[in-house]
Amino acid sequence: MTRATTVRAVLAAAVLLVSVLITLTMSPRLGLDLQGGTRMVLQATDSATTKADRESTDRTLEVLRLRIDSLGVAEPTLTRSGEDRIIVELPDVQDPRKAAEVIGRTAQLSFHAVQGPGTEQETGKAAGPTLPDEEGRPLALGPARLTGAGVKDAGASFDAQQGAGWTVALDFHKSAGRDWTRLTGEAACHPAQDERRRVAIVLDDQVISSPQVDPSVGCNVGLPSGSTQITGSFGADEARDLALLIKGGALPLPVEIVEQRTVGPTLGAAAIDASARAALIGAAATALFITFVYRLFGALAAVALAAYGVVSYAALVALGVTLTLPGLAGFVLAIGMAVDANVLVFERAREEYAERSGRSLRSAMTAGFRNAWSAVADSNVTTLIAAGLLFFLGSGPVKGFGVSLAIGVLASMFSALVIARALTEIASRSRFVSDYRGVNGIARPGRVRTWLARRDPQLFRSPRRWLLISTALITVAVLGIVVRGVNLGVEFTGGRLVEYSTSRPVDVETARTALAGAGFGDAEVTTAGAGDLSVRTGDLDNHQEHALRAVLAEEGGHTTKVRDELIGPSLGDELRRNALIALAVAVLVQLAYLAVRFRWTFALASVAALVHDVILLVGAFAWLGRTVDGIFLAALLTVIGYSVNDSVVVFDRVRELWAKARRESVTTIANRAVLQTVPRTVNTGMGALFILAALAVLGGDSLADFALALLIGICVGTYSSVLTAVPVALTLERSSKAPPPARKRAPGRTSGAGAKRRDPLDNGARV
Numbered sequence: 169m170t171r172a173t174t175v176r177a178v179l180a181a182a183v184l185l186v187s188v189l190i191t192l193t194m195s196p197r198l199g200l201d202l203q204g205g206t207r208m209v210l211q212a213t214d215s216a217t218t219k220a221d222r223e224s225t226d227r228t229l230e231v232l233r234l235r236i237d238s239l240g241v242a243e244p245t246l247t248r249s250g251e252d253r254i255i256v257e258l259p260d261v262q263d264p265r266k267a268a269e270v271i272g273r274t275a276q277l278s279f280h281a282v283q284g285p286g287t288e289q290e291t292g293k294a295a296g297p298t299l300p301d302e303e304g305r306p307l308a309l310g311p312a313r314l315t316g317a318g319v320k321d322a323g324a325s326f327d328a329q330q331g332a333g334w335t336v337a338l339d340f341h342k343s344a345g346r347d348w349t350r351l352t353g354e355a356a357c358h359p360a361q362d363e364r365r366r367v368a369i370v371l372d373d374q375v376i377s378s379p380q381v382d383p384s385v386g387c388n389v390g391l392p393s394g395s396t397q398i399t400g401s402f403g404a405d406e407a408r409d410l411a412l413l414i415k416g417g418a419l420p421l422p423v424e425i426v427e428q429r430t431v432g433p434t435l436g437a438a439a440i441d442a443s444a445r446a447a448l449i450g451a452a453a454t455a456l457f458i459t460f461v462y463r464l465f466g467a468l469a470a471v472a473l474a475a476y477g478v479v480s481y482a483a484l485v486a487l488g489v490t491l492t493l494p495g496l497a498g499f500v501l502a503i504g505m506a507v508d509a510n511v512l513v514f515e516r517a518r519e520e521y522a523e524r525s526g527r528s529l530r531s532a533m534t535a536g537f538r539n540a541w542s543a544v545a546d547s548n549v550t551t552l553i554a555a556g557l558l559f560f561l562g563s564g565p566v567k568g569f570g571v572s573l574a575i576g577v578l579a580s581m582f583s584a585l586v587i588a589r590a591l592t593e594i595a596s597r598s599r600f601v602s603d604y605r606g607v608n609g610i611a612r613p614g615r616v617r618t619w620l621a622r623r624d625p626q627l628f629r630s631p632r633r634w635l636l637i638s639t640a641l642i643t644v645a646v647l648g649i650v651v652r653g654v655n656l657g658v659e660f661t662g663g664r665l666v667e668y669s670t671s672r673p674v675d676v677e678t679a680r681t682a683l684a685g686a687g688f689g690d691a692e693v694t695t696a697g698a699g700d701l702s703v704r705t706g707d708l709d710n711h712q713e714h715a716l717r718a719v720l721a722e723e724g725g726h727t728t729k730v731r732d733e734l735i736g737p738s739l740g741d742e743l744r745r746n747a748l749i750a751l752a753v754a755v756l757v758q759l760a761y762l763a764v765r766f767r768w769t770f771a772l773a774s775v776a777a778l779v780h781d782v783i784l785l786v787g788a789f790a791w792l793g794r795t796v797d798g799i800f801l802a803a804l805l806t807v808i809g810y811s812v813n814d815s816v817v818v819f820d821r822v823r824e825l826w827a828k829a830r831r832e833s834v835t836t837i838a839n840r841a842v843l844q845t846v847p848r849t850v851n852t853g854m855g856a857l858f859i860l861a862a863l864a865v866l867g868g869d870s871l872a873d874f875a876l877a878l879l880i881g882i883c884v885g886t887y888s889s890v891l892t893a894v895p896v897a898l899t900l901e902r903s904s905k906a907p908p909p910a911r912k913r914a915p916g917r918t919s920g921a922g923a924k925r926r927d928p929l930d931n932g933a934r935v
Contacts, residue, residue: 173590173593173594176586176587176590177594179586180475180586180587180590183479183582183586184478184479184587186482187478187479187482187483188478188482190482190485190486191482191485194485194486196481196484196485196491197485197489197490197491198490198491199490199491199492199493199495199568200257200258200259200429200431201429201439201492201493202431202439202440202491202492202493202496203259204259204260204262204432205257205258205259205260205261205430205431206257206261206262206264206267206429206430206732207257207258207427207428207429207430208255208256208257208258208264208267208268208425208427208428208429209249209253209256209425209427209428209739210232210254210255210256210423210424210425210426211252211253211423211424211425211426211738211739212224212225212228212252212253212254212422212423213252213421213422213423214421215420215421215422218420218421220251220252220421221252222251222252224420224421225248225251225252225253225254226248227420228419228420228421228423229247231419231420232246232254232256232419232423233246236256236258236267243259244256244257244258244259245257252421253426254423261430262430262432262729263714264428264430264710264732265714268425268428268710277315277316277319277369277370277371278312278315278316278369278370279312279313279314279348279351279367279368279369279370280296280297280309280310280311280312280313280367280368280370281309281310281313281351281354281355281367281368282307282308282309282310282355282363282364282365282366282367282368282378283296283309283310283364284307284308284363284364285306285307285308285363286306286307286308296311296312297309297370297373299368299370299373299374299375300375301368301375301378302375302377302378302401307363307366307368307375307378309368309370312370313347313350313351314340314344314347314348317344318340318341318343318344318345318347318348319338319339319340319344320339320340320341320344321338321339322336322337322338322339322410322411323336323337323411324336324402324404324407324408324410324411325337325407326404327397333399333401333402334402334403334404334406334407335397335398335399335402335407336397336398336402336410336411337396337397337398338396338397338398339396345392348390348391348396349389349390349391349392350390351367351390352381352385352390352391353385353386353387353388353389353390354388354390355367355381356381356385356386356387356390357387357388360380360383361380365380365381366378366379366380366381367379367381371410376398376410377398377399379398379399425734425736426735426738426739427734427739428732428733428734429731429732429733429734430732430733431731431732432728432729432730432731439493439496439871440496442866443496443871445866446859446862446863446865446871447477447499447503447859447862449862449866450503450858450859450860450862450863451473451474451477451503451859453858453862454473454503454507454854454858455470455473457854458470458473458507458511458855461609461614461851462514462610463606463607463608463609464595464601464607464608464609465592465595465608465609465610468588468591468592468595469507469510469514469584469588471587471591472510472583472587472588472591473503473506473507473510475583475587476503476506476579476582476583476587477503479579479582479583480499480502480575480576480579481499483579484499484571484572484575487575489571489572490568491568491572492568492569493871494568494569494799494802494874495568495569495571495572496572498568498569498570498573498576498802498806499572499576501573501576501806501856501859501860501863501878502572502573502576502577502579502580503576503859506576506579506580506583507851507852507855507856508544508547508580508813508852509540509544509580509581509583509584509585509588510588511848511851511852511855512543512544512547512817512848513537513540513544513584513589514536514609514610515536515540515614515617515845515848515851516535516536516537516539516540517532517533517535517536517610518532518536518610518612518613518617519536519844520532520535520536520539521610521611522613528602529596529601529602529608529610530593530596530597530602532610533592533593533596533610534593536610537585537589539824542820543816543817543820543821544581544584544585546765546816546820547812547813547814547816547817548580548581548813549761550758550761550812550813550816551573551577551806551809551810551813552574552577552578552809553754553757553758553761553809554573554754554805554806554808554809555570555571555573555574555577555809556570556574557570557750557753557754557757557805558570558573558750558801558802558805559571559574561746561749561750561753566798566799566801566802569799569802570802573806595608614847616846616850617844617847620843620846620847621843624843625843626839627839627842627843627890627891627894628835628838628839628842628894628895628898629835631835631894631895631896631898631899632895632899634891634892634895635892635895635896635899637891638891638892638895641780641784642780642783642784642787644787645783645784645787645788645790646783646787647787648787648788648790648791649787649790652791652793654786654789654790654796655789655790655793655794655795655796656744656795656796656797657795657796657797657800658704658733658734658735658740658797659733659735659740659797659798660743660744660747660796660797660798661735661740661744662706662735662736662737662738662739662740662741663704663705663706663707663708663734663735663737663740664704664706664707664708664713664732664734664735665702665703665704665732665733666702666704666716666717666729666732666733667696667700667701667702667703667729667730667731667732668700668703668717668720668724668727668728668729669728669730670720670721670723670725670726670727671724671725671726672724672725673724674701674720674723674724676694676695676701678723679693679701679703679720680693682720682722682723683703683716683720686715686716686719688705688712688716688719690705691703691704691705691716692704692705701720701724703720717729743798747798747801750805751782751804751805751808754778754808755778755779755808758774758775758778758808758812759772759774759775762775762812762816765816766816766819766820766823767904767906767909768904768906769897769900769901769904770815770819770823770897772896772897772900773815773819773892773893773894773896773897774811774816774819774893776892776896777811777815777885777888777889777893777896778808778811778812778815780884780888780892781807781808781811781881781884781885781888782807782808784880784884785803785804785807785877785880785881785884786804789877794873794876795873799873799874800873800874802874803873803874803877803878803881804881806878806881807878807881807884807885810856810881810885811884811885811888811889814849814885814886814889814890815888815889815893817845817848817889818841818842818845818849818889818890818893818894819841819893819897821841821844821845822834822837822838822841822894822897823909824841825840825841826908826909827908827909830907830908834898834901834908835898838894838898842890842894849886849889853882853883853886856882857879857882860875860879860882861875861879863875864876864879
């Protein structure tokens, strides 16, 4: 083995060993859509005294953390998003009503002196609010003398000895305790039964207790901090909730729930099982396919593919990436895309072996890796751009898809350029592998390449013919968007979407009639697969959702909530706007990158094909009546990356061939480049289609639309990269005055006094 091969083999073995150890010793961090639970996005708003900025939002987050910890939720997660949003994740919480009530209440607690009944106030005293006491009688209160921020601790207890029932004991911080003693001491200066001997405790502008100061307390003496109790007609739950709110303190800012998602644990477990089956079956089909096409080297690529799965999974676990359902789909999808680099290398090696008679298998493989590097790098960079846009411009689970896709791309490059290369270089040194062409899979050109070489079709004699076909397809897609309309999901429109599973089958019309009779006339009821019901409404709070579920339970028996999505109208507008921004940025970034790497004509042609694919995919979903939501956006941006990936491979070959034959027409060059890259395009597309077909059939309802979008996108992208991008480029080249691309210098470029660096496989002998 050469030194380079040894280094690659050792590096591959070390990375695999570490990856296996991580896989066996660490568990993945599952998102709520896989383990079940509730996710809320809270929007902080300005108060009368505090602006909703980063600092005040962080203080609000800490107060919320205290409240949620008191709820007893296992391993809750709270993070700030942007300047004024807080993301709360509550595992295993299926009914978010109580959590929403505790989280959302501002809990503005204050303590006031009572100045008299009704609107009467003492002369010279500053005026405060007039509020009804516990029995509904109005009390004139003085200004707040103390707030909930001064409370050190609060606890609920049952007073059985004095018959006071449930009470809440308060303990104040040192300075606040002195204020409390002063307040109760002033009240004690008034006669017993006088209203002014009372102290009002106000929570959110409501008097929750206004006890008289005990007659045993002397004037200006007051009550010490630790002996204060709030009494009232409390039940056990009310007393505990009140103690929780007081102990948590007042929120520095009011918060509003703008997004809420609840996923049942059974749905998450089913999604994991379905994705695992899809991954195994799809990966097995892909491995069998590339083994059939490339024989021994295909089998070695399949081994590298398995290593890729271990490495990328270990990277997800080691980095602590939260694995969501779209992220899991991205991980599975990347298995199919990981074949791309191997196919590029093997096809280039086949060309090198066929074009130069007498060349050894080993040198052909080395040339294949060297010549494919440019296309591999450019195609993976475009996919990384799409993944980056998903992370920075997406929201919620879509971010997880972007992260897993990016890790998958990087791991696939390592798999192809290090693991697969080390295996193929070791195998190519074997005389048995080199001598038997039917074994290695590289020494024979392949059926698709042979058929194309024999037929030699002239695809671009009339480029406008393909442009007319593409225009007709775009027209059909636009008609679907205009006539049928785009079915935007709740994520983009705002509202609430809930899926229920009933113990008895319920007809959709029966459910609609029952809900309309209960006052939910605007509810849209559809089936959600496996007999489940999907209910979509506009404004629906948690209590109304509970009532809606009770109505369905009357018809269907035991009713469980499978999935629940609540999106506020303002957030829906923002997500819809961000989706359009993401598409625009994707187009501009890809255009900028391609303009730097290629000619401007190639860049515009690639972007034209990209826009063509986006319109066709949206139009197809419009005609099919499928929902366009955040998961569809993830699929759409992935298709953009895939489309540009294919175009890059074609134009990279055009640039290479044109540089070698600068006097030939660009039409002839483009036709030759397309025929040479079609085997790669077909084989790569087949690898991805196996995975996506498995996801569509076995991935369950949660991933059906995602897989369908990618299936359509890959088929459309494969077509457009050849029959849309190339004709557009040829049309633009007619008006371009730019010279043909310059030929690259040979790998053994001159240095020093002009001596060429020798190829390590060249022993220097010449005949």
